[in-house]
Amino acid sequence: MKIYLANEEYSFFEAFTGREAVEIVQKNRIDLVIMDIMMPELDGLNALDRIRRISNVPVIFLTAKSEDSDKIIGLNFGADDYITKPFNPVELIARVKSHLRRYVTLGGVPKKENTLGVDGIELFRDSRTVTVDGEEVSLTPKEYDILELLIQNIGVSFTPDEIYSRVWGTIPYGVDNTIAVHIRHIREKIEADPAHPRHIKVEWGRGYKFERSAKR
Numbered sequence: 136m137k138i139y140l141a142n143e144e145y146s147f148f149e150a151f152t153g154r155e156a157v158e159i160v161q162k163n164r165i166d167l168v169i170m171d172i173m174m175p176e177l178d179g180l181n182a183l184d185r186i187r188r189i190s191n192v193p194v195i196f197l198t199a200k201s202e203d204s205d206k207i208i209g210l211n212f213g214a215d216d217y218i219t220k221p222f223n224p225v226e227l228i229a230r231v232k233s234h235l236r237r238y239v240t241l242g243g244v245p246k247k248e249n250t251l252g253v254d255g256i257e258l259f260r261d262s263r264t265v266t267v268d269g270e271e272v273s274l275t276p277k278e279y280d281i282l283e284l285l286i287q288n289i290g291v292s293f294t295p296d297e298i299y300s301r302v303w304g305t306i307p308y309g310v311d312n313t314i315a316v317h318i319r320h321i322r323e324k325i326e327a328d329p330a331h332p333r334h335i336k337v338e339w340g341r342g343y344k345f346e347r348s349a350k351r
Contacts, residue, residue, distance in 0.1 A: 136169065136197075136224075136227070137149075139224045139227065139228055140228075140231070143231075143232075145231075148163060148165070151174075151175075152174055152175045152176040152177060153170075153175075153177030153178055153179060153181060153182030154176045154177045154182070155176075156174075156177075156182050157177070157182050157185045160186050160189065160190055161189060165190070165192050166193075166235055166238060166239070167192060167193045167194075167231060167235055168186065168192055168194045168195070169194075169195045169197050169227075170182065170194060170195070170196060170197065171198050172196055172198040173198065173199075179196060180208065183213055184262075185271075186213075187213040188259055188262065192238070193216070193234035193235070193237070193238050194213065194216075195214070195216040195218060195227075195230060195231070195234065196214045196216070196217045196218070197219075197220065197222070197227070198218075198219060199219065199220045215234060216230055216234065218230065249261050251283065251287065253286060253345075253347060254347055254348045255267060255268040256286070256325055256334070258282065258283055260283070263276070265279065265282065265324075267324075267325050272324045273324070274321065274324060275320075277302060277303075277317060278317055278320055278321050280302040281298060281302055281317055281318070281321060282321055282325070284298065284301055285335065285343065285344065285345035286345050288345070289344075289346065289347060290344060290345070290346060292338040292341040292342045293343055294341065294342040295307070295310050295311045295314035295315070295342060295343075296310060298314050298343065299313065299314060318343055321335060322335055333346070333348045334346060334347075334348060
């Protein structure tokens with residue numbers, strides 16, 4: 136691919152893992168991505184998922200997988216095109232030119248997802264995912280809802296009953312332990328030292344609140 140792309144006088148970056156591909160898109164102006172699905176560290180589907188949070192750049196999947204189900208999965212993840220190996224280099228270049236022409240004509244406007252963030256903790260509200268200092272962490276739906284509630288109301292304390300009624304949408308009854316367990320799990324995922332949290336604090340006699348870190 137390097138030979139054929141260079142012959143067309145394209146400049147390009149090489150990534151050997153999915154994680155490297157995401158970093159390249161984050162740090163450079165990229166007009167098109169050609170990416171395999173089977174890659175180390177982060178596969179193509181997950182790499183594409185992260186790229187789609189920051190860019191609407193055209194993405195062509197190039198892979199040995201030829202089943203229709205694999206193609207559908209790739210397209211559902213946000214891929215623009217799909218070429219299976221072995222492939223005709225002339226066809227690849229034609230598709231590259233087509234996608235670049237369409238992208239330049241329509242304008243490569245970065246995609247901005249509805250986000251909420253503080254102190255390196257970022258919530259991507261459309262996809263309901265969370266990153267801490269750029270690294271994705273896995274929260275359950277209820278953990279996400281609790282964290283979103285607290286970050287939306289920095290410095291405001293919520294009792295366990297208030298958290299339960301807002302997140303579960305039902306009348307709370309004896310929910311203190313339920314909320315305490317969820318808070319502990321959230322701390323384990325977002326706090327550098329869960330035993331001495333900097334963000335999710337307890338206000339004795341009142342409840343839980345999110346505070347900005349004094350160290351940032």
